[in-house]
Each structure stands twice: as structure tokens, then as C-alpha cells.
């Protein structure tokens with residue numbers, strides 16, 4: 001069984017206070033990019049992996065005209081909140097939530113048109129198994145779009161991901177080490193002992209190709225000039241120096 005840190009009381013309390021938890025995707029800077037990359041999803045059957053509070057399930061139905069959505073997550077806390085937020089009549093019979101560990105996901109004989117996942121795959125140890133499962137449960141022509149913490153963000157082994165001062169200068173730099181040393185990374189983000197999986201960009205890309213996908217888009221996301229100017233307190237100009245988010249979109253032909 002995978003670590004289920006979102007059911008840790010301290011972690012969940014801190015996560016619940018983040019902008020992305022209180023405001024949904026309006027509290028994130030990368031959402032406009034991810035949404036535009038999705039294109040037209042009207043009438044599609046959606047699978048949201050690691051759905052958390054279910055923001056994508058609701059967004060896809062209410063704002064983007066998807067036909068139905070299944071949100072899967074390992075965390076009881078996250079799914080309870082997702083269900084509380086999914087009470088509007090417009091979601092009735094269109095959104096389902098299931099508690100499942102993505103390390104051993106079982107989708108029965110269901111097929112989907114679009115699989116989506118924000119900030120989840122960097123928690124998954126057996127990524128090939130998950131990608132293969134996604135491939136098997138997509139209809140032909142179906143797509144999988146996901147984001148993860150960029151491997152340049154997750155790579156370092158002995159320090160928390162952060163900018164550090166360049167010796168002898170007031171400039172800040174982003175340290176990169178252990179990049180090719182894949183595996184567990186234990187951080188103290190929101191609580192002690194949070195385990196994430198570091199993999200290189202090459203491993204993500206080659207694993208997707210190995211299971212049969214065609215890569216249609218890869219982006220090392222950074223904020224736009226407008227976002228940087230409009231949010232002076234968010235220190236977004238720092239994001240230009242190193243990519244925080246890796247976004248991939250792939251297709252089953």
C-alpha cells in the first residue's frame with residue numbers, strides 16, 4: 001500500500017489551507033495552461049486520477065461540458081471533501097468518486113475518452129504499471145494529460161527543494177543534484193516524512209512511449225509576464241529560473 005499522507009491530520013489541515021484547496025483551480029497559476037491544452041472535451045467520459053477535492057471532475061462537467069467523470073483517490077479525507085463540494089444538481093448522476101490506490105488501480109471493464117491528473121504521478125512508485133493501465137482503459141483516440149512536480153524540483157536528496165544563495169553573492173540559485181538517482185525523496189512539505197518519487201524527464205517520456213502512447217505535448221511550465229505583473233507578492237519571477245511543473249499530453253492511436 002502506498003503512503004497516504006493526505007489522511008495524516010497535520011498534512012491535511014495544512015493542505016486544506018493552501019490557495020489551491022480553498023479557491024480550486026482559480027487558486028493556481030498553471031490551470032489556464034492545462035485547460036487550454038485540453039481543448040474541447042464536450043461529451044467526453046473523464047477519469048481524474050488523484051482527484052483530491054474533485055476540482056477537475058466538477059470543472060469538466062460544469063464549465064467544459066464533459067459527459068461524466070470518475071474521480072479516484074487513496075485519501076478518505078480528500079474524497080469526503082470532494083463529495084461535500086459536489087452537491088449541485090448539475091453533477092447528479094454525472095460524477096462518481098472511488099477510493100483506490102493508484103499503485104493497484106482496478107477500473108474493471110470501464111473505458112474513458114480522457115484521463116487527467118494534476119500533481120499525482122510523482123507519488124507513484126510503479127509508474128509503468130499505472131501508465132499501462134491508463135493506456136488499456138482509454139478508448140482509441142483517447143488522451144492522457146497530466147502534470148507533476150518537475151524532476152528538477154524533486155531531484156535533490158539531502159535538502160528540501162528551495163533556492164539557495166550563490167556563495168559570495170546575494171543571488172539565489174536552484175540546486176540540482178542526484179538527478180539520475182531515481183527513487184524515494186522524503187520531504188517535510190506540510191508535514192514530516194512526505195514520500196515522493198523522483199524520476200528523470202527521460203524516464204517519464206520513455207515509459208509513456210514504451211506502453212504505447214504517442215507524445216503530443218511536453219511543457220516545462222512557467223508563468224506568463226501578465227501573471228508575474230498581476231501577482232507581485234507571489235514571487236513568480238523566480239519560477240522563470242527553473243521549471244516547477246512538467247506537463248505531458250499523450251494519445252492512444
Ligand SMILES: C[S@@+](CC[C@H](N)C(=O)[O-])C[C@H]1O[C@@H](n2cnc3c(N)ncnc32)[C@H](O)[C@@H]1O
Nearest residue numbers: 002006050051052073074075101102118119123
Ligand atoms: C496534490 S493533490 C492533487 C489533487 C487534485 N489532482 C487537484 O489538482 O486538486 C495529490 C492527490 O493525489 C492523491 N494520491 C497520492 N498518492 C495516491 C495513490 N497512490 N493513489 C491514489 N491517490 C493518490 C492524494 O491523496 C491527493 O489527493
